Amino acid sequence: MRRLARGSAALFLACAALIPASAWACPFCFSGSPKVRMAFFGTTVLLSLLPLGMISAGVVWIRRVGRGMWAEEFDDSDPVP
């Protein structure tokens, strides 16, 4: 019974995806002028790259600090028993 309900829900969602309403750009925001198109392009680049840049910076920082800590903890000059 549960399987049938899940299958029906998946089928319904698949059918719903096939009948999207037409997407209309906001008449205020849309403009063919190069200035507006450049603004759209610039902000798309900003909003796409900013999170990736922050995550990358975080990963690089953690890697650098982690390596430093690791080297300090397991220093070769430590007396090995």
Add this chain to the structure above:
Amino acid sequence: MSPVLPIREAGPSAAFRRGLVENASFGMALFVFTEVMLFAGFISAFVIVHSGSRTPWPPPGQPRLPAEQTAINTIALLASGVCLYYAGKKFRGPRPKSAAPWMGAALALAAFFVIFQGMEWLALLRQGMTLTSSQLGSFFYVIVGAHALHAVAAIVALAISWAMLQAGRLTRSQLGAVQLFWYFVVLVWPFLYWKVYL
């Protein structure tokens, strides 16, 4: 093949056990990440509306934003960030309580920033710029207001940290989180100033 590591009899050091990042700082970093994206969204919307505006900017009947006076305020905010940086350095040194004057200076400059912004808002409201008077007004109050809200929250956190420092109960982790939040408030402002005021 995993490397063979020398084994310490005493076990891992305290610094190693503490981990790479303090929990409070890590949590704050995640929060700041989301806040950066919030302000990036605000600025993006503002840039698109500004570039698509068919009327002169600022719109007719709306006052010009006081960029010159706000530049002084911006310097005060940046100076506050520098003061908090030195407070952190002093706190991590041999005498943590010597950070108090630096933290107090950061707090005073931050309060100056918020009070000055409030006065600027009052002047703009008197000149007829409200949240609904124009697109500039809507964006100005939402963007600058959101920043002011963050600044007030950070000032409260700074004040609590300062009181805890005086009582000798402030930890490195707590100060680290407050510093991170305040640096975000300080560093996001020049971008807002550049895009909204200039």
